[in-house]
Amino acid sequence: MPVNLPTLLTWARIVMIPLVLGVFYLPEHWLAPLWQNVAGALIFTLAAITDWFDGYLARKWNQTSAFGAFLDPVADKLMVAAALILLVQLGRADAWLAAIIIGREITISALREWMAQLGASKGVAVSFIGKVKTAAQMVAIVVLLLHVDFIPGIDLAWIGSCCLFVAALLTLWSMGYYLRMAWPELTGRK
Template sequence: MNLPNKITVGRIFLIPVFMVFMLVPLPFGAVEIGEITFPIAHMIGAFIFVFASLTDWVDGYLARKHNLVTNFGKFMDPLADKLLVSAALLILIEMGDVPAWIAIVIISREFAVTGLRLIAAADGTVLAASQLAKFKTWTQMIAIVAFLLYNLPFALFNFPFATIALWVCLFFTVISGWDYFVKNKEVVLSSK
């Protein structure tokens, strides 16, 4: 197993660690920031999410730079991303920060596009990530991190940055999903 694939597998193993720090009431105490009580375990969980998200860029960069792209990596890298994002969204629902319907739309889009890619791959076609999909990914990560960080520092000024970021993420989620299906409708409509 090459280094990019090890990084991808490491990202998958970080998911349950992230979940423990976010969901288990650990006795690490909390920090008061303005009127916000920020559990230290959640700070650690947010750091783990950010670190895991950054490894997605690192493994892709290394795989392309050193010509280490493998079928394992092509399959596991996007799966690791979807598992990480799904775990974070479910945690944010549990915490009462993200409405369930928004998480359902985001997760459904991820599975629908993955299905489209699998159908295309069966015909030997690779569907590259569009610019809209890249914006979707960035806005998704920004929104999730903003919520994991309790909307700090924006919460100190009563500015709902995390909520705005979530709505922007939802917009790009829907638009990029629509774009994939419109541009690749022949993949879905093919009768092979």
């Protein structure tokens, strides 16, 4: 395992997962619900920023590695899945939306692994739609974790729910894109 700043940032993202979850289980006399929301959203935001930053640094400093390429998407999937499950438990997200997003992540991860074994991983490389999907997911999760209306008349819970719905639609769209790209390998036709 290479030890460099990009890889350490990826590990830090994994370590932040139980921190995001943990703040919502602290007793109210330790941390009031408002501050649980704020702390959870801030920790998740920091983790999301490290997702962008570790990849940027790895490319800029030429510190990319097979291990980093493996660990980064695993950290992303764990972070999103854990946050979505928490949001469903808190009653802030619909289970069916979380199931679509988590199911897609598992499906595409398995597809990428299978394509890599065939030596065809370029066929399922990250696309622009995948990046837009990720951005929509991150915004939705942060807003739903925050669950606080800062501006009178603006319902952040509704905005977060709409963003999550858009993220689920983009999730299905990007899954269709990846499956279409892999279709020749899936069917044995090139």
